[in-house]
Amino acid sequence: xxxxxKLSIAFSLALGSLSLVATPVQAAVPTIxxxxxxxxxxxxxxxxLSGGTATVTLGSSGPLIVTSQAAxxxxxxxxxxxxxxxxxxxxxxxxxxxSAASIxxxxxxxxxxxxxxxxxxxxxxxxxxxxxxxxTGAAGATxxxxxxxPVGPIGPxxxxxxxxxxxxxxxxxxxxxxxxxxxxxxKGDQGLQGTxGATxxxxxxxxxxxxxxxxxxxxxxIDANGTVVGSIYGEGYGWxxxxxxxxxxxxxxxIPFGFANRDESSGAIVGPEINLxxxxxxxxxxxxxxxxxxxxxxxxSAPGASKPSALFQSNGQFTLxxxxxxxxxSVNFASWFMGxxxxxxxxxxPGCEQFVSGAxxxxxxDTAPIxxxxxxxxxxx
Numbered sequence: 001x002x003x004x005x006k007l008s009i010a011f012s013l014a015l016g017s018l019s020l021v022a023t024p025v026q027a028a029v030p031t032i033x034x035x036x037x038x039x040x041x042x043x044x045x046x047x048x049l050s051g052g053t054a055t056v057t058l059g060s061s062g063p064l065i066v067t068s069q070a071a072x073x074x075x076x077x078x079x080x081x082x083x084x085x086x087x088x089x090x091x092x093x094x095x096x097x098x099s100a101a102s103i104x105x106x107x108x109x110x111x112x113x114x115x116x117x118x119x120x121x122x123x124x125x126x127x128x129x130x131x132x133x134x135x136t137g138a139a140g141a142t143x144x145x146x147x148x149x150p151v152g153p154i155g156p157x158x159x160x161x162x163x164x165x166x167x168x169x170x171x172x173x174x175x176x177x178x179x180x181x182x183x184x185x186x187k188g189d190q191g192l193q194g195t196x197g198a199t200x201x202x203x204x205x206x207x208x209x210x211x212x213x214x215x216x217x218x219x220x221x222i223d224a225n226g227t228v229v230g231s232i233y234g235e236g237y238g239w240x241x242x243x244x245x246x247x248x249x250x251x252x253x254x255i256p257f258g259f260a261n262r263d264e265s266s267g268a269i270v271g272p273e274i275n276l277x278x279x280x281x282x283x284x285x286x287x288x289x290x291x292x293x294x295x296x297x298x299x300x301s302a303p304g305a306s307k308p309s310a311l312f313q314s315n316g317q318f319t320l321x322x323x324x325x326x327x328x329x330s331v332n333f334a335s336w337f338m339g340x341x342x343x344x345x346x347x348x349x350p351g352c353e354q355f356v357s358g359a360x361x362x363x364x365x366d367t368a369p370i371x372x373x374x375x376x377x378x379x380x381x
Contacts, residue, residue: 002260007316009356013026014163017145020351028047028051028098028121028290029048029097029098029099030046030047030048030049030093030099030100031046031047031048031100032044032045032046032089032100032101033047034046035089035104036324037078037103037104037106039078039176040077040078041067041075041076041077041078041091042058042076042077042078042104042106043073043074044056044073044074044075044091045072045073045088046074046100046341047071047072048093049069049073049074049091049093050069050070050071050096050097051093051094051158052092052093052094052095052098052324053090053093054066054069054074054091054093055077055091055092056074056089056090056091057089057090057188057212058078058079058082058089058095058104058106059087059088059356061079061082061087062090064076064077064078064079065077074091075245076155078106079371081265082106083106083107084105084106084143085105085106085107085109086103086104086105086106087103087104087105087106088101088102089101089102089103089104089278092172106227114131126346136358144185154335163329166305170228171263172207175189189325204261218229218231218232219232219246219380219381220232220273220380220381221257221361221378221380222376222378222379222380222381223374223375223376223378224376224377224378225375226230227373227374227375229244229246229255229257229276229374229378230245230246230247230253230255231244231245232244232380233245233254233304240255240258241256241258241259241277242258243255243256243257244256244257245304245305248322248372249322249370250307251305251306251307251309251322252304252306252307253305253306253307253309253311253320253322254279254304254305255275255276255285256276256278256279256309256311257274257275257276257281257378258270258274258277259272259273259274259275259276259297259379260273260274260275260376273376273377274376274377274378274379274380275377275378276311276313276318276374276376276378277311278312279309279310279311279340279369280295281296281310281336281337281362282295282321282336282337282365283295283296283331283333283335283336283337283355284334284335284336284337285331285332285333285334285360286334286335287334287335287354288335288352288354289335289337289352292304292365293321293331293337293364293365294331294362294363294364295308295309295310295321295323295334295362295363295365296310296360296362296367306326307322307323307324307326307345308322308323309321309322309323310327311340311372312369316375316376318368318371318372318374319369319371320369320370320372321365321369321370322367322370323363323364323365323366324364324366324367325363326363326364327362327363328361328362328363329362329363330359330360330361330362331359331360331361331362332357332358332359333355333357333358333359333360334354334355334357334363335352335353335354335355336337336352336353337352337353338351338352338353
């Protein structure tokens with residue numbers, strides 16, 4: 001509980017000839033507005049409580065440990081076993097000249113006691129040093145016009161004053177009569193280029209052009225041994241990848257390919273090698289990737305494919321899982337089997353991972369996995 005606050009501000013002014021001496025800038029003098037306490041801490045509220053190291057004493061205890069310091073709030077830890085009562089609180093921010101003090105009550109506050117008798121009149125204190133000149137106050141409102149005074153006698157002729165500033169431009173006079181036609185002047189220089197006008201409306205479509213010449217042979221994806229994987233089918237899933245339409249076991253299968261040497265963080269191409277990508281994962285109703293395997297709907301079932309499929313790769317070997325039906329069914333799956341470097345828990349190796357149970361459309365895998373004997377790196381020809 002705050003009872004009073006003492007502030008000490010010192011100013012000094014050298015008399016005689018005026019001289020200015022540069023002194024270090026100090027923190028502003030702190031003030032204590034109020035305080036409150038718990039059984040373990042004391043919170044001091046005020047101003048200018050930061051800007052330097054805070055030193056806090058309470059009676060004969062201290063310095064106390066400062067746990068929080070801000071411009072308007074300071075929190076310190078109370079010493080253990082502190083008896084309830086009134087204590088002198090001394091606060092110093094930085095140098096000793098930046099200090100403040102007050103009386104605080106720790107513990108429950110009892111009822112106010114009766115007023116004591118007035119003490120004797122103390123001796124008059126010494127006159128303090130003159131304070132700094134305050135800032136100029138705002139101009140007061142203009143008073144009412146006073147009555148006109150009597151006309152004074154005519155004074156002597158004054159000296160000629162300086163020429164006054166030019167007066168404001170007068171209003172334009174009326175237009176005069178038109179003069180006679182003058183001779184023709186020389187041709188002036190060409191003016192600046194004007195701004196581009198707004199775009200005109202869309203014109204009507206022109207007639208259909210003639211049929212173009214037939215295209216050349218389709219591009220193919222070739223492995224390191226010269227084996228044709230398939231024809232280039234279209235754009236892949238980003239980062240410059242593509243799709244190949246390959247024939248495996250008499251079926252048309254969609255297989256992705258793209259640059260194999262990429263920066264893992266940015267995806268930037270750092271090498272010319274081309275490799276195949278994976279096309280998804282298998283899901284299982286068990287939680288350990290055992291039992292019937294299903295290909296998730298959407299993987300390897302792009303237009304042009306005759307059967308849904310999932311392509312896995314591990315250490316340069318490629319394995320293809322192919323569904324024997326094009327009809328998806330609803331499956332409540334609890335685990336999935338990742339299929340390659342981009343989808344596996346262990347980089348470069350397929351792996352099983354449990355999954356929160358959920359329903360999905362999937363295709364049952366009814367055949368054994370097919371080992372593809374393609375050898376990386378690949379090229380487009």
